[in-house]
Amino acid sequence: MALPPLSCSPLVKDDLVYPLTCHVANNLLAPVKSQRDILENSMLEDDPNGNCAGAVVPQVTVGPRWGPQHRGAQELANLYSTGKRTQECICVGICLTLMAVNFAFILFYIRLEQLSTILVAAFCGIVTADFGSGLVHWLADTWGSIELPVIGKNFLRPFREHHIDPTSITRHDFIETNGDNFMVTVPFLARMLWDFLTLSKEDVQNKFPWNCYVFLLAIFVAMTNQIHKWSHTYFGLPSWVVFLQEYRIILPRRHHRIHHVAPHETYFCITTGWLNWPLEKMRFWSALETVIELTTGVKPRADDLKWAQKRT
Template sequence: MALPKLPPLSCSPKVNQVLECPLVDAVTTNLLAPVKTERQIWENSMLEDDPNANCEVVPEPREGGPRWGPQHKGAQELANLYSQGKRIQECICVGICLTLMAVNFVFILFHIQIERLSAILMAAFFGILTADFCSGLVHWAADTWGSVELPIIGKNFLRPFREHHIDPTSITRHDFIETNGDNFMVTIPFLGKMLWDFWVLSEDDVQKKFTWNCYVFLLAIFVAMTNQIHKWSHTYFGLPGWVVFLQEHHIILPRRHHRIHHVAPHETYFCITTGWLNWPMEKLHFWSAFECLIEAVTGCKPRADDLKWAEKRK
């Protein structure tokens, strides 16, 4: 049986007037406009999925040295600052963190109550969302402010961020320890406190804090794995099928999505765990508003140190 034909949709004159308002049109255009166009991505970022540069829009300039890649002088200098002491610290942190994760997971399985599953899943979701925000906050701060010359944090923590912008594929040449050591270190106090609670609290007190601990546990796992997820977003060849599946369904940071951050001068899309918060935060001008405020108060220019290293081409 044929379905009845519906009359065409119409709006009242007042509604039509609102929809045709220039302000509404401007807001709609801004919301729907891409953060970076395809041409901006191709012209202002290093090609990673086409190693032979067959699709390059603008040829790599020869004069003055390469703009990106392992042959860039600044990238080579930064890579050489990775020290043996830093390596030892990363190995210790990875070992402690993995041990705490395993033991806490056993305690969670032992104390879980199926009737509270919906609350636990909600806590887990917000743990992942918080991890995405934290990845953006740390990434933005380390990309935008500070200098490699700063004591302690410069060579140990800011150096990888500077290297990554002028040689994005360097992260794919780092092993598991170098890739994840710092992120695993950050989670140790939280996982340690969780283990202490499971160990010393009564069953009633454990159940009172159980939903919170599930939130912290998922937050810790995704914070710890953020740089591994980030590494996968730069790996265009040989990824396991399950990783590609998670990327394609935007459960973790997709490769194409993260390319937007690597358009010079690297001022947007800082969240690198799932990337779920990147679009809304960009449309709210979240990071740029903070940059304007900090520059007005301190006089410091955002990404000044990043630009300095990028200019060391020969």
């Protein structure tokens, strides 16, 4: 029996609303996984009754392959600590303050004659954020262990939990979702503020395109996990978020589903997803994994697989 085709988006009432966009996104730019791969080897997040069962092969003798009832997912969720929560709250507060102050300085110093340069710098910042999200995502998904001191439980744990319960991110509040990404941007935003406060007006203008690049990079890095969360939210999204997803301004849901096909070895960029297809065609991530495995003998995603197998 032939498998039913995947619709472009369950939130679009009429599948003909964006036919060209859907065709390009699903058929031309994303041929990495077939529809059968997606149905058989990833959790159907757009089916609220299917979160804990395989889409094609029912799980009757062992525990669920994915979802909140998965034993490994429950153990990982319980490792979220009060100390980690405190760190996230502090980082979010500092980052939002720095963003607001730096944005005020940018509005004060902006000049219309610099607009074209600023737009190019901003675009480069967004692309850099997408690549950075892929690099960090690949590193955390592929290497390391929960048992590693400091970074294991604090920073690798969410990546392990996410693969066996992808919808867990939709149950996290703003702080838990975004705390780590906001933390990453703090040093760069602090340096930008230092420049605005200490440099002469002439030096500020000379460095202005670079600061616009850094600011847009910081914004998109900080918001990457929120965008990632939206890519897993199949119900109740604001219409403006759906619009941004459908036109690939931010990470689309169906596009990100490709990453969640076990064993999660492709499509790591999760800010806009623009770089996923070219990086995959270059075999960028698999080449890096081959070099590292040959050099160190460490197999990629070994720790990820260990947690995925904790089903009962």
